[in-house]
Amino acid sequence: MLAETICSAVSAAGLGIAAISAYRKRFLSAARIAAYALVPLGLVMTGAVEWIADTAFSPVAWAGFGVLGVAWLLFMSTRAVERRRAGREVPAGGAEPRAVAPAASAPSRGAAAKPRAGQAAGEDFSDIEAILKKHGI
Structure with a gap:
């Protein structure tokens, strides 16, 4: 009951300030102040203020927030340990990760830009085809 009264008083004061701002021809500011002033009144009318007041003074609710905090800490600490x-871990099998195409040569800039005179257009991808065939693709 006290929280609802306080919220209503804050809304009334805010609407009074908005009226003064509007009287001074600051309409944009007055509209913004009125919007802020109506928020506490809306919270009272929806019952959110009563729910918040009941939660704030409930030991069971605070214990629940404590349990949620402990759960959050556990999640974060396990993620940190996993990361x-x-x-540091070595992959399963003890081997280093293999390259996708270890025998493939580095592409030359000149060959890709200028095909040779006797080469057909389909033969430009022979290196790529060889790599794909090697890996069974």
């Missing part, structure tokens, strides 16, 4: 371990 730390992921940077």
